[in-house]
Amino acid sequence: MTAPFVLAVPSKGRLQENTEAFFTRAALSLAKPRGARDYRGTIAGLDNVEIAYLSASEIAFQLARGMVHLGVTGEDLLRESIADADKRILLIDNLGFGSANVVVAVPQAWIDVRTMADLDDVTTGFRAQHNRRMRVATKYINLTRNFFAAHGVVDYRIVESAGATEGAPAVGTAEMIVDITTTGATLAANGLKVLDDGVILRSQANLVASRDADWSAEARETARVILDHIAARARASKYREVRTRFAGCNDALLAEAHNRFGVVAPFGGPTSSGMITLHCPPTQLYALGSFLREHGADTVSIASLDYVLDRENPLFARLEAFLRQ
Ligand SMILES: Nc1ncnc2c1ncn2[C@@H]1O[C@H](COP(=O)(O)OP(=O)(O)OP(=O)(O)O)[C@@H](O)[C@H]1O
Numbered sequence: 001m002t003a004p005f006v007l008a009v010p011s012k013g014r015l016q017e018n019t020e021a022f023f024t025r026a027a028l029s030l031a032k033p034r035g036a037r038d039y040r041g042t043i044a045g046l047d048n049v050e051i052a053y054l055s056a057s058e059i060a061f062q063l064a065r066g067m068v069h070l071g072v073t074g075e076d077l078l079r080e081s082i083a084d085a086d087k088r089i090l091l092i093d094n095l096g097f098g099s100a101n102v103v104v105a106v107p108q109a110w111i112d113v114r115t116m117a118d119l120d121d122v123t124t125g126f127r128a129q130h131n132r133r134m135r136v137a138t139k140y141i142n143l144t145r146n147f148f149a150a151h152g153v154v155d156y157r158i159v160e161s162a163g164a165t166e167g168a169p170a171v172g173t174a175e176m177i178v179d180i181t182t183t184g185a186t187l188a189a190n191g192l193k194v195l196d197d198g199v200i201l202r203s204q205a206n207l208v209a210s211r212d213a214d215w216s217a218e219a220r221e222t223a224r225v226i227l228d229h230i231a232a233r234a235r236a237s238k239y240r241e242v243r244t245r246f247a248g249c250n251d252a253l254l255a256e257a258h259n260r261f262g263v264v265a266p267f268g269g270p271t272s273s274g275m276i277t278l279h280c281p282p283t284q285l286y287a288l289g290s291f292l293r294e295h296g297a298d299t300v301s302i303a304s305l306d307y308v309l310d311r312e313n314p315l316f317a318r319l320e321a322f323l324r325q
């Protein structure tokens, strides 16, 4: 028996539901054959794939070590926990959910501190005055160190925080924090503000490949099939299908439609009777429909696409290029 191909997906937390929905949209249905509390699953129709249900941070850890081939997790966790991340893992694609920023936040009462340069002054002054360094509460130790170093801030010390980080300044265990935020509600509720240039990372959920997994020919073929499903769905959601027929439809007109509306003609130019199928970005549909009618079309139909299978698979091409390096 060959070793299974392992795909890691979040078992809990904010990314779980969206990840499941993402695979379902790509016609990859994840199942837990032994019940909801099982941490191993399968994908219908792909016999050699094992789903590993793990926490988002554990997925980053296992990708770093090559224990899973592909995984879905937040970029914040990857950048924090993997030194030399761009060598060890490939961020194949942003998934458009799980967006959050890792930020430097200080008490709102520090009215003169708006930027990292102000923070540099304040930390240096604090050390001279109190004979100790200001404390930063965070679980993002590496991101904090690199970002502070890049801004020349050195007079601080990290206090590791596992949770409720925003509470640290009020409780008195730190002067400021580095944490993740989406709406900013938790920061505001704790009387904290983000520095103007204090966004360390704009994170979102990513589909990620591990360099150190066992990339046998069979594993690559499995990855190709999975990424083919995902690419077909991604391509489909970027366009709507537009169909029409009119005598004046010709290549010059299609070239103009391409330039003005980003339209493509996946099956070539119009037939002899002027029949054409186009793919059009959703925001340009009305403008394209008007343009086609102005040039003689009586009827233009527009339909959404579920999947578009192309010979090219940009996601798998990215993976192959990464594994070749
Ligand atoms: N408002 C948010 N706060 C925290 N994380 C968010 C937020 N929005 C999106 N995320 C993303 O979700 C990831 C996982 O966060 P979440 O708290 O849901 O996981 P968790 O189940 O607590 O995982 P772990 O046990 O590994 O910490 C974060 O690392 C981040 O990438």
Ligand SMILES: O=P(O)(O)OC[C@H]1O[C@H](OP(=O)(O)OP(=O)(O)O)[C@H](O)[C@@H]1O
Pocket: 163, 164, 165, 166, 179, 180, 181, 182, 183, 184, 185, 186, 187
């Ligand atoms: O900017 P906001 O929208 O207010 O969200 C940010 C908060 O959400 C997260 O905590 P979470 O709920 O995941 O709890 P945890 O720290 O226990 O993981 C994060 O650590 C912040 O505390």
Ligand SMILES: [Mg+2]
Pocket: 013
């Ligand atoms: Mg959490």
